[in-house]
Amino acid sequence: GENVEQHPSTLSVQEGDSAVIKCTYSDSASNYFPWYKQELGKRPQLIIDIRSNVGEKKDQRIAVTLNKTAKHFSLHITETQPEDSAVYFCAGTTSGTYKYIFGTGTRLKVLA
């Protein structure tokens, strides 16, 4: 069945360093890939997304890249700050469907 794998499960970086989280998907029909951030005790919220007709998208310190051939996409956070500490979820979906297939999450810790 459809599957999204996410790595690593935990990631610790020093403040100011970069962080990269990777996801792979199995359904070649997937064409939209959102990333959600869940801070401790809070709800997941959409932080960035990418469509399959785009290879990269940036929003200030965060960026997402997509490799359709290899069926993987990645979240890049530069100049990490303590407030970036959270659990990050990737997901994949196909236009016309309601369901998102979520990855298993990455707990990012930014060490001051």
Place this chain on the structure above:
Amino acid sequence: DVKVTQSSRYLVKRTGEKVFLECVQDMDHENMFWYRQDPGLGLRLIYFSYDVKMKEKGDIPEGYSVSREKKERFSLILESASTNQTSMYLCASSTPRLPWNEQFFGPGTRLTVL
């Protein structure tokens, strides 16, 4: 702003009890979802609904049922709670009127079954 609310932040129940988790959204969204969140397992879809009185099973429906009598409200029911249903439960809603059916989440209900 989309607002998705859940009836309780924390809930403690006993094994065998019938448990109701309520979710309400105020943005006239057609789609509503129930997920459970467990460490290392991510967000797993239990049930979803794309219209009033319509429902579809997700990936882990066993031991759960749902009810959607009104568009804004989606209830998750544990007919006979068991300890392995101790988890964080998240509700979400979306609409095809927004690009890519962006999902908006509620704050979650942490359920403990003793």
